[in-house]
Amino acid sequence: MEKWSLMTIAVLLALTVRWAVSLGSYSGAGKPPMYGDYEAQRHWQEITYNLPIRQWYFNTSDNNLLYWGLDYPPLTAYHSFVCAYIAKLINPDWVALHTSRGYESQPHKLFMRTTVFVADLLVYIPAVILYCFSLKETSAKKKASTCALCILLYPGLILIDHGHFQYPLSLGLALWAVLCLSHDWDLLGSMAFCLALNYKQMELYHSLPFFCYLLGKCFKKGLKGKGLVLLAKLAGTVLVSFAACWLPFGTDVEQIMQVLRRLFPIDRGLFEACMFSSPTHCPDKVANIWCSLSVLIKIKNVISPRTQLKLSFAVTFLSLLPACIKLTVQPSLRGFKFALVSCALSFFLFSFQVHEKSILLVSLPVCLIINEIPFMATWFLLVSTFSLLPLLLKDELLLPYAVTAPAFLAVCLASFSILEKTSAEDLQLKAFSLKGYMSWFKSFPRIVRSLFLLSLSLMGVLSVLSAALPPPQRLPDLFPLAVAVVSCLHFLLFLVYFNIVILWDSKNRGQKKIS
């Protein structure tokens, strides 16, 4: 079959799954008074449509910031405005000021789902398709479409976007940026990344590798000649795109400061407590290091928020450093993708105010290297989906979770036969393993495989338990916490692994080329 028809089939399948998931429930469905992310998006439409742009980020009588106030950068607000405009055409009640609060109905759900679907179809999916076609290994024409199928069927993103409710625009734009960089269109790439950053500030997780990669590229070209020109051009592009996005707010400094305060409310706590969605108890259990440590010590009680901030900053910085330095010194596309993974993962694990959905920022670059290290990528993607389980359970998305996660595993098994790719070479650990322990590494593939199966069964059992059993009365958060700790341990190992791959990488490659 032709490669285009294969790709069409892969995309159609992915779209079908997306729409089928979107038939289910969404975040905060029928849960007054605060509802969930769905209501947040609807509320932003209401705000942006009815209020003048100067009031969007300010607390006024018409804009109660405690009720889902805008806390994303301007592009999100513009997007909401466009959606609101269409909503107004269909049914003005959906975005009426004040009275539309908590509006829920079947047609409205259909409308909201369609907006996500369209955003996905226009931004994220084309980027994935083009990315897969641009992969080097496309000599076997199937490869591109299988790759695309695996990336597009990644359950975490589908469940969060089309189930929980969120727009895939920032990730899509980041993907466009990676795509442009891999085609050496550095200016377009940095513009796309600026747009992504201006859609969601969480994209900062990806900013360091972008910065280091482009900087390294400039160094490589020689900082006195071409490199300087490129650097100047890049800086110009970034400035212009930021200015374009913030233009309506540029009228006075107070506006900009207020937006920034909304974007980075550093007084919230070390790991994002769900301040809004559940008023009674239960801070969300995020699978990062701070939340897992809190099982042992209550950090909140020991250290002041200021010190917390400093501590997390220091740890994050330290964990980022090796990958970033390596990338700056030896900028390569492959290293760039791996650095995206490890930096985002460091941020997720160690930084301040993390939401469990942020794991998607790590998953996206992992998707990009799924054809290079299919085994590890699949494993990681499954763990990341698993780490979202408590959130999905709250949104009553258990069924789509229970279906899409095994389906994803099946697709990866079928298309990459991952279980046969567990040797040190397949895991890109050849360079590392050459250091000596040859005898030990003989049984390495088997050990890795059994570890994988063990972790799968652990996740399966925990999923079943948290879905089926009511938690014991004294420990209401037992299962979410267990899920968080288990995923966190996985993520730590993955962080170590990715850093090893990055740091031991190109020497070996260079040798190969010479020989």
Added chain:
Amino acid sequence: RAMAAGGRGWFRALALGVSFLKCLLIPAYYSTDFEVHRNWLAITHNLPLSQWYYEATSEWTLDYPPFFAWFEYVLSHIAKYFDPQMLVVENLNYASRATIFFQRLSVIFTDTLFIYAVHECCRCVNGKRAAKDILEKPTFILAVLLLWNFGLLIVDHIHFQYNGFLFGLMLLSVARLCQKRYLEGALLFAVLLHFKHIYVYVAPAYGIYLLRSYCFTANNADGSLKWRSFSVLHVTLLGLIVCLVSALSLGPFLVLGQLPQVMSRLFPFKRGLCHAYWAPNFWALYNAMDKALTILGLKCNFLDGTKIPKASMTGGLVQEFQHTVLPSVTPLATLICTFIAILPSVFCLWFKPQGPRGFLQCLVLCALSSFMFGWHVHEKAILLAILPLSLLSIQRAKDAGIYLILATTGHFSLFPLLFTTPELPIKILLMLLFTVYSFSSLKSLFRREKPLLNWLETIYLILLVPLEIFCEIIFPLTPWKRHFPFVPLLLTSVYCALGITYAWLKLYVSVLTERIPVRQKAE
């Protein structure tokens, strides 16, 4: 897309994949058939056998043969662990989450039989065509065409019915006949008939084929029948099987003296010629012609407007359809038409035996002919022709062309089954998925032969796209929607009727002209 090395890994991946998709569709819209089956669960669970075919609390009385009732009986004993409330006869339109979950899962699980049957069918197809690419293997294509069949997916897993395992039985019996395990095949088909009697449409093909290839054990050298090879033993065995199965199914009701009641439930000729939504068959064209003539007559004053019954103008919405110009059609007339339409194919099977292939052709023709001329045909019945035709389509380019026309129009004609807006993208996406796959895979399979479709057929199929856009998107926005709500259904069914009639004729011509061209004149 499964590339799992070697063996049947890809088959498992395909089956698993489609099962996951089915599970995702659990929260989707379901039709009144959901309540029908819930009611049958309740009836068979609570009432004694003697009441099954008399109970009429709900309007959805039991109108499938006894084996299906027993099937519901068995299911009901699992259902009580999910939600006992669904087993109360008086709980009309009861649909708790557990009920939905249970019913949907029961369809998905019974589909295992279908998956097994497809597996067996794939083994029957000779995979001699050496394809280095798994995606171009005929068996792989066949497995996708059957397992991922669009019609089956939306009818069973969205609309809600149990066609999966029934078609599984049918395909399994076909596979057994292909493997020359005749008795097993006959047994399976007999059982199938007592599950759902609509399969009686294809019974002539089974009867003649078994008679010709099993009861007569040898042929003459020129392929004609050797009368002396008649085997009494084989006939007795066949007869025994059929009688035993029938006795098992209908026997209890015969003893109770309820057979007439059962029969009246199974064959409700009181319903109209066409279903509420006209199935795209000959009668749809006939009705449309009648309507066109009526309008023409009114325009030219040949007809008196006051004498025309009012209901006739809302055709497509009411079941009873009064013809105004053309003669009205009686059940007997449709029976005769069907019989005449089936006859040549059966003759063909008898006089030009071609083994399993001839049998399959005859089976498809029987199904299609009954669909074309039957009384009160459901649009879903087209699957009875599409699924067996998939088996033929991967063997010959000519059949592949017919398959593409029939499958595309037939599946398109199922669209009105799902009329709710949230399911609109699902049905379009699934339809595109299946159509793109069937076209590209069959095209690559027969890429050395001439194009599968000629330009007229291509244009006809492409025009389905604007038709869909008009019916689902443009028409609801126009003011006609209030006065002529039936127009989209009418257009769809008439347009699809053209394609299906064409496919039927083309298949007939290709079967009749094969090998012995003289026979075509005899027709």
